[in-house]
Amino acid sequence: MWTLATWCFACLITACNAQLTGEQVQDVRVSVTSRRSLVIPCVGLKPDDKVSILHWYKGATIEEALNTVLIRYDSSGTGKNYTAGEKYQLRADFSLIIYPVEPTDAGRYWCHVVIENYGVQQEDPVDVTIVSPVEHVVSSCSKLVDNVCSVIESRRLILDCWATDAFLKPNLSWAFIGCSENTSQSQQWFLSNQRSIYDEDTSTYNVSQGVFLGRLELEKDETCSFQCTTTGGAIVNESSTIVNGSSSITVVVTGKGKKPNNGQDPGDNTGNDNTTPSSGLNLGFMAVIIVLAFVSLVCLIGIVYLFSRVWCSRGSTLTAEEVEMNKTKENRDEKMCLLHAESGKGNTQDIIGEMTRWQYKGKLSKKLKGTGDTLQGVTGVLPSAGGGLVIATQYGLQCFSSNFTSISIKEDSDLSQDNIISITNHPNCDLLIVGLETGGLVFVNVLTGKTKSVFPNEIDPDSQFSTSEIAVDDVGTIFAGPRNDRSIFMMETCTTYVKKFRIDINLVSLTAYGSKHVFVSNGKDTIKKYHFKRAKGGYDMLKFKNWISVYPIGNFGIKRITVHAGLLYAVNGYDTGCRILQYDVETFDILQTFCTNLCDLQGLCFFGEFKVALYETNSVKIYEKREADELDNYVLV
Numbered sequence: 202m203w204t205l206a207t208w209c210f211a212c213l214i215t216a217c218n219a220q221l222t223g224e225q226v227q228d229v230r231v232s233v234t235s236r237r238s239l240v241i242p243c244v245g246l247k248p249d250d251k252v253s254i255l256h257w258y259k260g261a262t263i264e265e266a267l268n269t270v271l272i273r274y275d276s277s278g279t280g281k282n283y284t285a286g287e288k289y290q291l292r293a294d295f296s297l298i299i300y301p302v303e304p305t306d307a308g309r310y311w312c313h314v315v316i317e318n319y320g321v322q323q324e325d326p327v328d329v330t331i332v333s334p335v336e337h338v339v340s341s342c343s344k345l346v347d348n349v350c351s352v353i354e355s356r357r358l359i360l361d362c363w364a365t366d367a368f369l370k371p372n373l374s375w376a377f378i379g380c381s382e383n384t385s386q387s388q389q390w391f392l393s394n395q396r397s398i399y400d401e402d403t404s405t406y407n408v409s410q411g412v413f414l415g416r417l418e419l420e421k422d423e424t425c426s427f428q429c430t431t432t433g434g435a436i437v438n439e440s441s442t443i444v445n446g447s448s449s450i451t452v453v454v455t456g457k458g459k460k461p462n463n464g465q466d467p468g469d470n471t472g473n474d475n476t477t478p479s480s481g482l483n484l485g486f487m488a489v490i491i492v493l494a495f496v497s498l499v500c501l502i503g504i505v506y507l508f509s510r511v512w513c514s515r516g517s518t519l520t521a522e523e524v525e526m527n528k529t530k531e532n533r534d535e536k537m538c539l540l541h542a543e544s545g546k547g548n549t550q551d552i553i554g555e556m557t558r559w560q561y562k563g564k565l566s567k568k569l570k571g572t573g574d575t576l577q578g579v580t581g582v583l584p585s586a587g588g589g590l591v592i593a594t595q596y597g598l599q600c601f602s603s604n605f606t607s608i609s610i611k612e613d614s615d616l617s618q619d620n621i622i623s624i625t626n627h628p629n630c631d632l633l634i635v636g637l638e639t640g641g642l643v644f645v646n647v648l649t650g651k652t653k654s655v656f657p658n659e660i661d662p663d664s665q666f667s668t669s670e671i672a673v674d675d676v677g678t679i680f681a682g683p684r685n686d687r688s689i690f691m692m693e694t695c696t697t698y699v700k701k702f703r704i705d706i707n708l709v710s711l712t713a714y715g716s717k718h719v720f721v722s723n724g725k726d727t728i729k730k731y732h733f734k735r736a737k738g739g740y741d742m743l744k745f746k747n748w749i750s751v752y753p754i755g756n757f758g759i760k761r762i763t764v765h766a767g768l769l770y771a772v773n774g775y776d777t778g779c780r781i782l783q784y785d786v787e788t789f790d791i792l793q794t795f796c797t798n799l800c801d802l803q804g805l806c807f808f809g810e811f812k813v814a815l816y817e818t819n820s821v822k823i824y825e826k827r828e829a830d831e832l833d834n835y836v837l838v
Contacts, residue, residue: 238300243312244325246295252276254315257289257297259308263324266311272297338363339429339450350452354419360452361790362429363409373410378426378451380419419456427452552781552797552815552824559795559813559824565592565601581624582816583633584808591633592821593624598633598645622669622684623711629677636671636681674713678733682708689719691733704731714764714786725758726751728771730789749789751782761804768792772804781805 243255255274260266272291273283284290290298295314299306310327339362342350352360362373412427419425430449552559565576578595585591589602598621623636633645644653669684679692689702689711709724717733728749749771751759757774764770769784779802781795801817808814811826 238298239302239306239329240292241297241299241310241327241329243295243297243314244327246312246314246325248294250314251317252295252314253317255291255295256311256313257291258311258313260311261309263311263326266309271310339452342452348450350450352452352454353457354454360412360427360429361409361788362412362431362450364431373408373429373431375410375412376428376430378428380425381423419454421456423456425454427454552795559826562812562823562825564823565590565821576821577819579803579816579818579821580621581804582806582814582821583624583626584806588809590806590808590814590821591624591626592816593621593635595621597621598624598635623671625671625673627673627677627679628675634671634673634679636669638669642671642679642681670708670711672711672713672719674716674718676716678713678717680711680713680719682711684709689721689731702733704729710759710762712762712764712769714767718786720762720764720769720786722759722762722771724760728759728762728769730786747789749784760802763805765807770805772802774800774802 246252252274253276255272256270257272258266259269259271269285270283271285271289273281274291274295275282288300290300292298295312297310297312307329310329312325312327314324339350339360342352362375364373408431410429412429428449428451551561576592576594576599579592580595581593583591583593585600585602589600592599592601620637621635622638625634626632627634631646635643635645637643641654645651669682671679671681673679680689681692682689685707687704687707689704689708691700691702704721706721706723706727706729708721710722711719713719719731719733720728721731722728728751730747751771751773760772760774762769762771764786767786769786771782771784773780773782778796778798778800781797781802782791783793783795784791797815799815799817799822801819803816803818806814806816813824813826815822815824
């Protein structure tokens with residue numbers, strides 16, 4: 202990351218002449234460089250006035266300022282002169298010198314003067330406002346000349362523009378300048394959200410805004426230019442005068458060139474008689490090494506898989522109910538549920554992102570006696586171990602195999618009567634975890650259909666536990682919390698309650714990933730990331746990590762959030778459709794935006810190898826990632 206060598210503060214001083222004679226207010230404007238001296242004149246003091254006593258104060262009102270004396274001067278010598286620190290000095294004309302200038306020096310200064318033979322002559326307020334064309338920092342900058350950052354095109358080029366130690370809070374923005382002549386490229390660039398962190402000690406902001414440049418498809422030596430600009434604003438006095446300081450830095454992206462169609466590097470002359478025979482042997486040796494490494498990796502994965510199955514096994518003997526369940530899964534001729542493809546109707550309903558297309562395949566329908574062919578009251582969708590789906594509806598849980606055959610799970614009274622709020626699966630054993638509106642959890646064995654209800658109040662009566670939203674991280678830790686509340690409960694196992702934590706936003710949607718990482722959405726415009734850390738006595742610390750400002754379209758805000766393959770997805774519905782926003786889970790940079798006409802979209806679920814299920818209140822639609830070509834291999838699912 203590159204850092205500018207210098208940065209400056211522009212200081213605007215507005216002085217109000219408040220003489221007792223009622224003369225018109227006088228304005229004085231002075232500019233200085235940061236870390237240099239700032240001179241604040243004692244306005245209204247005439248050159249021939251003989252000063253007896255002079256005070257410099259700082260404060261919003263004269264009453265408040267009297268408690269903050271910066272300098273006291275007594276010409277008689279009988280009084281005690283005083284200065285608040287080395288940074289404050291008095292010039293011969295009684296102007297106040299501040300050195301060095303800091304952001305915290307902004308404020309109102311008062312010059313209180315006693316003139317010989319006249320007594321108190323005036324108390325003149327001077328407002329100092331500091332506006333910053335602040336320091337720029339651009340990540341991934343390999344070369345900088347005259348505020349121009351040069352980078353080489355890559356498949357996933359993300360640039361962050363930072364403005365540090367800014368006062369007041371500045372605004373950052375990226376803009377597309379243009380490309381070199383005869384450049385044929387897609388001109389795709391996508392802005393992330395802006396984030397700012399306030400430093401109370403220095404009264405400054407650290408602000409960043411990233412840009413994802415997509416795939417520009419530049420030829421060698423072709424360039425495209427982008428510009429990051431920051432502007433700062435301040436209100437001067439009560440006149441609401443806006444003062445802007447701005448600064449910018451240009452980023453030039455250069456193409457790295459493409460290989461010829463035959464896959465050879467430019468300048469590679471395979472027909473040259475001087476080519477040594479050893480090159481072919483080296484290639485063959487490398488091929489053997491690669492094959493052996495691949496075989497070793499497959500064997501290692503197999504060993505790990507077998508060990509995990511033994512470690513979290515339910516035994517080597519299958520019950521009769523389990524055997525019957527497996528037979529049902531393998532029955533590919535069962536016609537209880539069909540996948541109705543609608544592509545022949547002329548409307549494929551594909552969902553297209555900036556780098557990936559989700560191709561519409563059809564929708565699931567549940568053909569059970571007396572219920573019609575629609576899924577009613579869908580509240581969640583999960584992938585099953587066999588490549589199918591588990592769907593939570595108002596009638597209970599419904600499982601679909603990989604060929605979309607409907608398989609009924611043993612019913613439970615807690616899983617009916619529109620009681621299911623959320624659903625998730627446990628990564629270490631064959632369990633589904635269902636969050637109930639009545640405040641409990643139901644653990645469902647997906648192989649046997651057996652259920653077990655757990656009410657954490659029974660485990661820890663002091664927990665006052667109620668749950669609507671649940672999530673499980675990659676190591677099996679369970680997180681749960683009531684909707685529209687600021688509590689999160691954590692359970693290390695299915696029956697071991699650990700602790701209750703407080704967060705700073707209302708919980709509406711919850712998801713987890715990795716080890717003890719949790720995302721919380723307030724359902725409106727904010728997603729926050731938290732991390733739980735273990736101390737000697739257990740998990741007794743929740744650490745806030747970062748947040749996203751979504752800026753939703755319409756009035757529906759954020760619906761479900763989910764994490765898949767290191768990417769965070771947020772659903773934002775509006776009157777005429779829905780957006781699916783894709784973020785990097787670590788940097789929070791926005792990578793893609795998918796737009797769809799599914800107005801009632803509630804959430805999404807990835808399953809199988811390249812499939813994604815989008816669920817509405819009364820339907821589940823299946824999509825499949827389009828086959829990736831050489832220039833579109835950024836795998837989403």
